[in-house]
Amino acid sequence: MASASETTNYFLRRAFKALELDPRYERLLMTPAREVRVELPIVMDDGNVETFIGYRVQHDDSRGPFKGGLRYHHEVEIDEVRSLASLMTWKTAVVGVPFGGAKGGIQVDARRLSKSESERLTRRFATAISDVIGPLRDIPAPDVNTNGQIMGWFFDQYSRSNGFSPGVVTGKPVELHGSLGRGAATGRGCMFAIRECLKHDGKAIEGTRFVIQGFGNVGSWFAKLVHAQGGKVIAVSDINGGIYNEDGLDIPALCAHVDNTRTVVEFAGSKPVANAELLTLECDVLVPAALGHVLTEQNAAEVKAAYVLEAANGPCTAEGADILDSRNIQCIPDIWANAGGVTVSYFEWTQNLQNFRWTEQKVNTELERIMVDAHTRIRAAMETHACSMRTAAFIVAVQAVKSATDMRGLQ
Numbered sequence: 270m271a272s273a274s275e276t277t278n279y280f281l282r283r284a285f286k287a288l289e290l291d292p293r294y295e296r297l298l299m300t301p302a303r304e305v306r307v308e309l310p311i312v313m314d315d316g317n318v319e320t321f322i323g324y325r326v327q328h329d330d331s332r333g334p335f336k337g338g339l340r341y342h343h344e345v346e347i348d349e350v351r352s353l354a355s356l357m358t359w360k361t362a363v364v365g366v367p368f369g370g371a372k373g374g375i376q377v378d379a380r381r382l383s384k385s386e387s388e389r390l391t392r393r394f395a396t397a398i399s400d401v402i403g404p405l406r407d408i409p410a411p412d413v414n415t416n417g418q419i420m421g422w423f424f425d426q427y428s429r430s431n432g433f434s435p436g437v438v439t440g441k442p443v444e445l446h447g448s449l450g451r452g453a454a455t456g457r458g459c460m461f462a463i464r465e466c467l468k469h470d471g472k473a474i475e476g477t478r479f480v481i482q483g484f485g486n487v488g489s490w491f492a493k494l495v496h497a498q499g500g501k502v503i504a505v506s507d508i509n510g511g512i513y514n515e516d517g518l519d520i521p522a523l524c525a526h527v528d529n530t531r532t533v534v535e536f537a538g539s540k541p542v543a544n545a546e547l548l549t550l551e552c553d554v555l556v557p558a559a560l561g562h563v564l565t566e567q568n569a570a571e572v573k574a575a576y577v578l579e580a581a582n583g584p585c586t587a588e589g590a591d592i593l594d595s596r597n598i599q600c601i602p603d604i605w606a607n608a609g610g611v612t613v614s615y616f617e618w619t620q621n622l623q624n625f626r627w628t629e630q631k632v633n634t635e636l637e638r639i640m641v642d643a644h645t646r647i648r649a650a651m652e653t654h655a656c657s658m659r660t661a662a663f664i665v666a667v668q669a670v671k672s673a674t675d676m677r678g679l680q
């Protein structure tokens with residue numbers, strides 16, 4: 270299996286080829302502008318000192334300040350961060366928000382950390398990378414196992430040395446300069462993406478059967494939103510296991526169960542399903558909303574869905590994606606499908622720079638407009654280049670980044 274960054278570059282090369290791009294752009298647009306690795310020693314609650322490793326990779330800033338999430342996970346490593354940073358460059362470009370791409374993370378099993386250990390680690394990380402971030406330089410956001418509280422500590426720590434700087438991170442709590450609608454934004458954007466694709470094919474969310482891997486921020490919001498529109502969520506999973514009900518799960522009741530138990534497992538009226546099995550359940554839309562590289566050459570031939578909606582970043586390996594394409598399963602690529610989060614992060618950032626709050630309705634309306642406009646551009650590229658939706662999304666993005674790079678100049 271190719272590494273995470275090789276996988277991203279594999280998809281990217283198809284767009285370069287379709288655009289007949291001069292080879293000199295390959296190096297320029299593929300490799301990151303800056304990679305930072307930091308050691309983060311903190312005192313644990315038991316008095317011991319542990320040292321964690323953190324990364325920030327800044328891929329490209331030709332279209333605006335670097336932008337991308339922070340992930341706390343024991344599998345965080347430089348190659349994956351590199352790949353996720355690159356995906357952010359193409360994601361911000363495909364939806365046309367004025368940012369570049371970056372990503373960061375700490376190699377840590379977040380479930381092991383107490384709240385105070387998590388706070389100390391976050392503050393240490395904010396200080397360690399403070400020279401390379403800033404509201405007009407690089408703006409982190411939440412990702413796997415990071416949330417509004419962590420963004421709040423990050424904002425506070427940065428502001429201690431730099432003055433009041435709410436625009437240094439997005440995804441902050443609403444009470445602390447966050448944006449209304451940011452929590453739901455990625456799931457809502459995914460909902461708009463599948464709605465547009467279904468509409469294009471003469472279908473609707475109502476009655477459509479969804480299977481969702483991952484029930485965190487993105488998966489749970491997506492489930493709530495499609496359920497509210499008459500979609501049938503027949504299976505979901507989290508790190509502890511999966512649940513299934515062929516008649517459709519009661520999503521509001523499931524959310525209450527998760528609030529109480531912190532897991533989807535043992536939800537009343539559902540049958541257990543193993544995580545691997547969940548990906549091959551028969552459904553209309555399979556939604557990977559957890560981690561990367563889950564649809565591979567091992568299981569892509571067994572997928573029994575008409576659409577794969579990439580709510581997670583990089584859920585398909587190169588081989589997995591090619592198998593899905595060859596089986597005419599419509600893969601809705603991550604760089605568009607889950608761009609709702611960074612889009613509302615952009616709204617949060619503009620609100621912070623202006624110290625002016627938008628209504629939730631304005632946030633949601635503008636998000637919908639941006640997702641729908643991107644869909645129109647991607648469909649046009651699919652027609653012009655007779656290519657997959659993924660290659661078309663990369664084509665739209667590469668054209669935007671290349672133009673900005675050319676216009677800024679290299680002197």
Ligand code: NAD
Nearest residue numbers: 413414455483484485486487507508558559581582607610
């Ligand atoms: P999260 O930490 O809130 O939730 C992750 C979920 O995945 C949890 O339910 C967890 O239990 C589950 N999970 C982890 N390992 C699993 C496994 N092996 N099998 C099944 N479930 C597993 O994270 P999130 O913010 O919802 O992010 C999910 C994905 O969406 C990531 O790929 C992230 O990069 C991507 N994404 C997030 C945002 C955002 O705004 N949060 C934006 C764009 C993309």
